[in-house]
Amino acid sequence: xxxxxxxxxxxxxxxxxxxxxxxxxxxxxxxxxxxxxxxxxxxxxxxxxxxxxxxxxxxxxxxxxxxxxxxxxxxxxxxxxxxxxxxxxxxxxxxxxxxxxxxx
Numbered sequence: 001x002x003x004x005x006x007x008x009x010x011x012x013x014x015x016x017x018x019x020x021x022x023x024x025x026x027x028x029x030x031x032x033x034x035x036x037x038x039x040x041x042x043x044x045x046x047x048x049x050x051x052x053x054x055x056x057x058x059x060x061x062x063x064x065x066x067x068x069x070x071x072x073x074x075x076x077x078x079x080x081x082x083x084x085x086x087x088x089x090x091x092x093x094x095x096x097x098x099x100x101x102x103x104x
Contacts, residue, residue, distance in 0.1 A: 023078055031070045034063045 017046075037057055041049040050060055057063065 020077060024074065027070045027073050031067055034067055038063065
């Protein structure tokens with residue numbers, strides 16, 4: 001691999017990492033906004049909060065589905081990141097020597 005290919009591969013890896021970070025931050029911010037809206041409506045409108053929430057933002061069920069999908073997306077990103085890391089870094093425990101030294 002020459003220098004150009006190395007830097008091209010590094011640029012691709014940095015791009016993938018940045019895409020993943022932007023995805024995770026976007027999910028977290030959107031989930032935070034949904035929860036904040038619901039809490040604000042509960043605080044301001046009391047018992048009639050669901051009707052006011054649905055007038056302003058749409059059905060509460062849709063917002064809760066978005067929360068579930070966002071949570072699943074965060075878990076999926078974590079699992080995929082773990083497997084990519086394992087492929088790139090390799091299994092470090094397999095490299096260690098399994099021999100035990102006997103005390104002398």
